[in-house]
Amino acid sequence: MPVQSAIFFETVQEIYERVFSDLRPNLSLPRVHVEFHPFTSLSSKIRLVQGELTVRISDLLKDAPAPVQEGLAYILLSKLFRQTPPRPMAEVYRRYLMRQDVCRRAEHARRQRGVKRLIHPAGRHFHLEEIFHDLNAQYFSGKLEMPLLGWSLRPSRTILGHYDSSHHAIAISRLLDQPGVPHCVVAYVLYHEMLHIKHPVDRSGSKRRVHTRDFQAEEKLFAHYAEAKAFLKTGPR
Ligand SMILES: [Zn+2]
Structure with a gap:
């Protein structure tokens, strides 16, 4: 019988809880809610309202490895606290964004999702x-x-x-x-x-x-x- 592995990976939510405690050890931990959202770009958003931390991450990052999620957590939480994110962590995230396959997926999503809204070329005075x-x-x-x-x-x-x-x-x-x-x-x-x-x-x-x-x-x-x-x-x- 195979031995059950005792290794459990942190969920993305747990990563945010850990990074929050790291940056603000004296603050009580808010409820953390992480969701992946089909943005047109790789943008992500964070807000802290009434003891609830809501993080909306581009779904293009759903399969990103844990150190990348951690890097983004440092970037977003640092932004929330109006401070500079620790450089090595932020670097991991930035380097991931520069990966060719990630760029390609982002470009693809932009094409698929971004709807270009324009007014008809026949204008009032010029066509x-x-x-x-x-x-x-x-x-x-x-x-x-x-x-x-x-x-x-x-x-x-x-x-x-x-x-x-x-x-x-x-x-x-x-x-x-x-x-x-x-x-x-x-x-x-x-x-x-x-x-x-x-x-x-x-x-x-x-x-x-x-x-x-x-x-x-x-x-x-x-x-x-x-x-x-x-x-x-x-x-x-
Ligand atoms: Zn130009």
């Missing part, structure tokens, strides 16, 4: 799809694949355009869809985002290069570059 087709023909030999394209829900003044590679989506700030904005300005902002499709982010080396030299050189090929830039300097009102 983004039409502008896209014109730019595609003029600057990209018609070779760019049509992304999910639309106006942003909020009329952002700081982010006029955004390309989201995981959804292959371009959002243009709704702020630009108004009569006082020249056509070439909308076209320029869209052109810039289209260049992001053509020039994927360069991850070689330690820095992420977004606007590479090639990117910038190509941006200047835009026919109304100076005019659009000048308008954006003062910005739409």
Whole structure:
């Protein structure tokens, strides 16, 4: 007959209880409630309300090994107590996030779960799809694949355009869809985002290069570059 193993592993809840006692030995232990939640990212949340500690961890971390759970527990509880987490523990967690399979799972979840919400490309004054087709023909030999394209829900003044590679989506700030904005300005902002499709982010080396030299050189090929830039300097009102 096999001998029953006497080794029991700590549950994630017990890890949080232990780390809590480690960081705050004088506080009485709250009730700890841990749940795994299908967030769109690897984010996790913690709160302490009326003696109950609630931790919501990305379900992508469900199978993470115990030292990784411990690392996250130190990070989240340190955040709760407004202190810096102990470096070695936090490192274990951060290194796990950089693992290729973990990154891939996270990317996959982002695609599957993140719903891109945009306003239809036919705006009140500008039709983004039409502008896209014109730019595609003029600057990209018609070779760019049509992304999910639309106006942003909020009329952002700081982010006029955004390309989201995981959804292959371009959002243009709704702020630009108004009569006082020249056509070439909308076209320029869209052109810039289209260049992001053509020039994927360069991850070689330690820095992420977004606007590479090639990117910038190509941006200047835009026919109304100076005019659009000048308008954006003062910005739409
Ligand atoms: Zn850019």
